[in-house]
Amino acid sequence: MSAPSDAAAFSKSEMMIVAAARELAGQRVCFVGVGLPNIAVNLARLTVAPELELVYESGAFGAKPARLPLSIGDPTIVTGATAAVSMFELFSFYLQGGLVDVGFLGAAQIDRFGNINSTVIGDYEHPKTRLPGSGGACEIAINARRVFVIMRQSKRSFVDRIDFRTSPGNLGGAEAAARIRREEGWLGRGPSVVVTDLGIYHFDESGEMRLDSIHPGVTLEQVRETIGWEPRVADPLATTPAPTAKELRLIREELDPEAAYTK
């Protein structure tokens, strides 16, 4: 439960979802997992990106869900979809074949260069916490044309050094990353945006995260307290426009009526 910046108006999670959805403007094909990304993506379709096409990691394409899917394997994403394909086809032709514009990832840890850990906290052989692992996150980071990250920020998640690199971001910096991506023939250009409950980060020319927009009601101090390095901050720093009444209505009435993800 996060403290909404304007208790009457919206929660931090709602702001995060709205900000992520707006980043999808102009994107065409999005590879999506369930939960926050799923709500953000569906909100984008209803607002800034009506042409957005969803590729579900489970193999559904062009889904028209009759209800908010509770998992990426919900049968409601298959009934009425334009295609239901095997995992081989999904990963070989859609993702690795270069058809996915945006891969949407969550993470347990991220570093300043957008490298992501979703495998373990602690040592791999003797982990403190065994996390789910890659799933498709490893190949999404490499093959999606760009990667969007959505996650709440904290000292434990925004760290100077991740414990395990599950999905490559800008590696040790933009220049080396660009060279390696080119040499190894990756289709992806790496992380593009990180949306948190406190603000919106893009990546500067050195490949490091830069806070470009801070959500209304959030202070720079709050941002610094929840990040494991001294964050770069855009000057001038924008303030994220608050969610509109329409955005909030869509989230609350249509996309997450039981507030499963937006509490």
Place this chain on the structure above:
Amino acid sequence: MSAPSDAAAFSKSEMMIVAAARELAGQRVCFVGVGLPNIAVNLARLTVAPELELVYESGAFGAKPARLPLSIGDPTIVTGATAAVSMFELFSFYLQGGLVDVGFLGAAQIDRFGNINSTVIGDYEHPKTRLPGSGGACEIAINARRVFVIMRQSKRSFVDRIDFRTSPGNLGGAEAAARIRREEGWLGRGPSVVVTDLGIYHFDESGEMRLDSIHPGVTLEQVRETIGWEPRVADPLATTPAPTAKELRLIREELDPEAAYTK
């Protein structure tokens, strides 16, 4: 048009088909092209090998054709089949995956070790005759558990040295072939039988073709006149039992009523 050995009873082609069909006794899964192999295989299913399952090179499995298919792409092999699969699935999972017991090949040239040419007569770059090429014959010879060859014999087709090796047989001899097949992890054990219009050949321990049975009415001289090397002959040499009335009736009335292949 071949001269039947007993003009009233059966043609050389009919004898060849019947002999090939009988060789299929006990086999389970046969990868089949159209024409003579198709008729032989269907005759086998109606006689010695009722359990035989056909994998058509075009992707139909468990076909129940309502008429004799005129090509491997005839729609009659799909309607009522148990499966219609993509070429990727057919070649990856059925053939290379090792599910095919018998691959049935025709050829333009064959040598004493069962190596096959279906690519060119003459030099590859400047061919005298450009033949169709491999199609699936190359991978069938390597991955089918055993290979049956059906072809008419002549000095031009049974040659000391083939012009191009499209499908490997016993290479230069059984011992080297077995070693190479083992080392390279081939699933196939190579050619098993060659059925011609004059007789039936199996392969001896040295990997060379041996005439084991001669069709009724055919002389050893005829065999020697239509082969480019001095053929090994089994002692005693069997005589292929003539087609039965039932076999002939099935060919003439059901499998090839227009005598397209059995003239």
Place this chain on the structure above:
Amino acid sequence: MSKVISMRDAVAANVHDGDVVAIEGFTHLICFAAGHEIIRQRKHDLTLARLTPDLIYDQMVAAGTARKLVFSWLGNPGVGGLHAIRRRVEEPEGGAPAGASDPRPLELEEYSHFGMVGRYTAGASNLPFFPLRSYFETDLPKANPLIRPIRSPYGEETVYAVPPLKPDVTIVHAQRADAAGNTQMWGLLGCQKEAAFAAERVIVVVEELVEESVIRADPNRTVIPGLIVDAVVLEPWGAHPSYVQGAYDRDNRFYRDWDAISRDESSTAAWLDEWVYGVNGRAEYVEKLGRERLADLRPSGRAPSGSVDYGVYE
């Protein structure tokens, strides 16, 4: 020749201690009925392969059937972690329930989703490896040395390879099959086809056993040919709490409930006692679930695919 037998006989004949077992199905068509029967028959030392171990393997690990997992995403989808498995990984000494036949730490062999799909594909195709564009600049090849670089024979490029995975037995759930094992499914197809073709033995479990003519009416719908199937088991609701497109929904309540049940060893053991050891098979489990709960999982309406015409060619 009919291959239809009971679940008990299918598991007894095809699943052996020490086997590599794949119960596949990506979120959809996960055959919990087979997993429970494997537990009841107290199979052990199994290597369990699945992209997403899901609740089915959490239960099988809790029951002590497994010595190793081969996987790509270890979670309770939409809910959280898999606690029984995590206990065996994070605190291996204390992770196995008392009396379990296999108290050793659980071995993990980890890939990504595409890596697992590639492994089954190589297994099904008798290839010595499958190449993919993944793993670059990650720690996964260090964590799993079976993920190896391979240089393209065309130019300088290097990609990664995964080795073939050939389960001793693959178990799939489907909407329907005929008695010979010709199997049709629709909805999310996961990698059941690849996992089945890769396996030495295949058990198909279905909601409905149909005449061969039903299969033959739509040959493009066939996902697994009877040719590779060893046993066909008729087990309605056999995928619960997973789901079957067109037949029943995912029981999300159970996925949430399991999070609480599995956090504690004794409540996990009690659940296994009641719902697995305490029933003699899926029919009794289904009866125990109760008509009302099942009715809630039925789709609210029909969504027919429509029929296409293959044509008669005679």
Place this chain on the structure above:
Amino acid sequence: MSKVISMRDAVAANVHDGDVVAIEGFTHLICFAAGHEIIRQRKHDLTLARLTPDLIYDQMVAAGTARKLVFSWLGNPGVGGLHAIRRRVEEPEGGAPAGASDPRPLELEEYSHFGMVGRYTAGASNLPFFPLRSYFETDLPKANPLIRPIRSPYGEETVYAVPPLKPDVTIVHAQRADAAGNTQMWGLLGCQKEAAFAAERVIVVVEELVEESVIRADPNRTVIPGLIVDAVVLEPWGAHPSYVQGAYDRDNRFYRDWDAISRDESSTAAWLDEWVYGVNGRAEYVEKLGRERLADLRPSGRAPSGSVDYGVYE
């Protein structure tokens, strides 16, 4: 947004001189209508890729559109050779018809069926190569140095690799699509899916244009998503003399007739004049074939697939 345009516009916009063109379809769903339009628009210097060049490429080669073939089986299935192509290979100087724009010898790049399938699969998957167990101890790698050995990173084994094939344009024929290009087909599926995903541009030609709701009723039947489709052309009988499962049969008479027509350069040219240059499109070609001939090619009855239920989940 509708992608439905005429065959003339689809070819003009998507097929350019010098392109690598794949008109795929293994015996089934071969889009002769598109091949003929390419001839009429006098495209040239094309590299034509297909497992089986079939009559369609024999005609396109005879008309001088091609400089190169990439293929695996060069024949008239069930009949014999492809004479126009053979002339350009066996007697290159004399092989091109007078006035053809490209009288040079035809270049051949030759694989096996599985090699071609692997090439499209690598192209569709953005892989630098595709591995397969073929070509061992044959002369094919000598004839085509793009077929190369590759060593497994697991043990000593060596298999062969083929390079990706990425056509500039792939053209497929299908039973039906919606206006956005979501395409469904049934019967033999060949490698149209792989060839389409591998291509820069895709033209889909259909017997029937359907509402989006027809496609959405059966998502597992979709072979090619509109996502990768550039143009949708409605062209009934567009596959004649090839066939469309459920719609019409292969015109075996024409396959036999072509053997005689194509043996001679002048009769080949006369046929092209009459049946390709002499008609302004497929509709006129169909009319010229005549109602009786077409009626003979219709299936003798319907063979419905039956309908399955995806269920409503709301």
